[in-house]
Amino acid sequence: MQSTPAGRTLDVEDLTVRYGQALAVDGVTLAIEPGEVVALLGPSGCGKTTLLRVIAGFVRQAGGRVRVDGATIDHLPANQRNIGIVFQNYALFPHMTVAENVAYGLHARGMRGPEVLAQVSRFLDIVQLGGFRERLPRQLSGGQQQRVALARALAVEPSILLLDEPFAALDRNLRLDMQIEVKRLQRTLGLTTILVTHDQDEAMSVADRIAVMNRGRVEQFDTPVAIYDRPQTLFVNGFIGTTNLLNGRVAALDGGTATVALDAGATLRLPAPTGLSTGAPVMLSVRPEQLALSQVPGPESWRIERGLSLPLGAQLVHEARTTDGASLKIVEPRRASPADAARIYCMLAADAHPTLFPRST
């Protein structure tokens, strides 16, 4: 029983879920690699829990398929899917001890006697709750309950692990500990995992890939770095991290490069997304740390009116306003700059990779 199960692939294909007339999940497709951790990230009500509930078999989809290792599981009832799930409120059985909770799934599978004891001990040790076997759930702290829920889900050696906002109820420090613990467990067991969250830092730190959801659709499914640096839609761009938006117009198009005249008064050459035409209004999105201040004017920099500068840890956050009225946030490493007051021009930092989006006027 000490073997680590090989991770399974999980394919969600064109999945649609309706509650009455309302679409809760709208044509979601995700291909998840064996042993991968995918975070479902999105605002409240965007269909994250619903998606998990379909995969677990609690809710029937209106259309689409779910495959584990290539085989559809849509016809299977929840109790035959072998998918582990940890609920946001843990849903521990309140009348059973910690050990009984963890043994529950083993008993349900017909396992008996010493085998059960061994497996329960193994997983309680993994979540470091060996000394709490005889406690009732209500005699445990939130973090301990969460670990019992995890041990209970893992003890049956599921093929897929689903976590629905498992850290939401924990305080900051405990949350960090648990994130690390879950990641470690998931690694050692090689478990394909979906983690629902609406905390983007959590998604960034725990997940191999992030699916950003909005109104039942997946807007972008990519690595955290790609999502942050190359958001594909305005929604993703606005939802992940902070960003500056600058209006402009395409002055010229040359193959994959667009020359953009910013309303703020600079001309930039940027990689162009498909579907742009000369003269089209565009919106430039650039992260605060990808902007830099300068004291020399130039064609690629624009004049700003400086506002407050706030130290934030090792960084300085400058607030500023462009001549066309857009407000900017600029983040720099903190260092003494004698000419600071004179730096009234803003430009893209050397390694900046801003994104252009078409803009409707």
Added chain:
Amino acid sequence: MNKLAEWQLTLPLALAFAAIFLAPLLMLVGVSFFNDDKITEPGFAQWAKFYGDPFSYKVIGDTMLLGVKTVCATILVGYPLALVYLDAPQRLQKVLIFIIVMPLLLSVVVRTFAWIVVLGREGVVNQLLLSLGIISEPLRLLQTELGLVISLTQIEMPLMLLPLISVMSRLDPNLRDASAALGASRWRTLFTVIVPLSMPGLVAGCLLVFASSTTAFISQTVIGGVRLIYLPLLIWQQSLVVFNWPFAAVVSISLLVSVLTVVSALSWLGRRSGGYVHG
């Protein structure tokens, strides 16, 4: 100081209870210790008479058994009904709860006579069974224990369902899903998760149904008839027909004590299993 004031607030109610319940109860006990029905000669004769007669034990036994049978029947019908209620969409739940509390809204006399219409020789049940060819002779349901248990089951059903539903609807719905995800069948989920967690409601329901059905004088007499003798009928006969109040007092106290014994045993069980609602 504060505590004392709060405690004093309950005084009027406590006094009212004392006047309305305690005083008559004490009088009842007092009356039972008189030998003659004129209540002049103190003694234990009535107690000796009641407990010296094997018939008394049969009546006590029958009464308790009627309570047990009614409790079992309300559980068998009520528990599945509660499960259906919980799974029903909200709009249907409103209709169901109305149907469930309906017996409480009707007068005892009306619902008891309704059962006579249903259970009688020419009643709905017999007509249906006859026309379906399941039986060739009308069944005798009125003035039998079976008929009485059937009607009491319906009449006492709200007392079982209301506590059951109130406890079960506070259970975390994720518990069922968690159980299924761990590989448990519906039956395993029902018996290892839902039933243990709904115990407090079930026990409360049993208490109410038992206490109410063992003392349901009107239903017992009108549907059961005078051939089926239970303690309430005995009390009525002795106090209002024979006018032997001391004997009636003995029977009353016996009924009270028997019901209280069963009820406290049940509630002790309930307390042992209770307290798990809200995870």
